[in-house]
Amino acid sequence: MADKLTQLQDALDNQLTLMYAAMNYIQTRQPYSAIPGQPNQAPDPAPLPTPDTVAAPQSAVSQLTNGDTSEQQPNGPSQPPPQPAEEVAADGRPRTPPPERPEVFNRAMRDMARDLVLQEQQIEILINHLPGLGNSEESQVMRMRELEAELREVEAERARAEEEKERMVDMLGEVIGKVKRIP
Known part of the structure; x- marks a missing residue:
């Protein structure tokens, strides 16, 4: 088992990975907002998948830990999961995925927020168990x-x-x- 500082560094690395993933998801998949008094110019959202065509969604934490929820590996793998290659549009710019439906987006936001809070709590626990806290330098x-x-x-x-x-x-x-x- 790694020492407390290594566990803390791993937990902080995972926290940053979760934050980056959440920011990227928000930036690329947030649904269009309606502007009052303006016509809605948002493209039609993709149809909702049926339960038999899509596997159960996984939260960001379960993706980071490869689905392992045991205490043996609380900070996830040492490397992030492989990312699919970006598609390129005809003009050479990366193609962004279509926006999510608001209910799907809001559910994903709740899941990401929960994952971030759980990771932050794990960091607090590790910090509270560091040796030397509460002791003066002289002691x-x-x-x-x-x-x-x-x-x-x-x-x-x-x-x-x-x-x-x-x-x-x-x-x-x-x-x-x-x-x-x-x-």
Whole structure:
């Protein structure tokens, strides 16, 4: 398991990815708005898909985590999912997808907002579990000195145990050398 700072960085990266995806979706798929007193010039929206022609929609978080909702991978994959190649219009500019119907767009906006809030809550949890929060710099320095002293003691104990082991191996070698094989 990664340390808390790596988990926090991964969570922040996913938050930025979700934000970018939401902004891109809003920019490219928002439905046309009617201007009061003006004729509606919006193109006819695409027909709504039937349930048997479309698989169940996935939220942005489930796409980022490849559908894995276990606690083993809370921050999703290390790389974003592959994006389809953009189509190009006859004039060479990228073709944008048609606007969504308002009810589809609003449902997607709610899903994206929920995903962003959940990711933000995960970031808050990670921040609250960072070591050192609530301690002054002096207390942290003092704690580091205590840990260094404890580390020196443990290292000295390890060195003594290593010497004891070497002495025991030498003694065992002498005992084995003195034992004669009985024919």
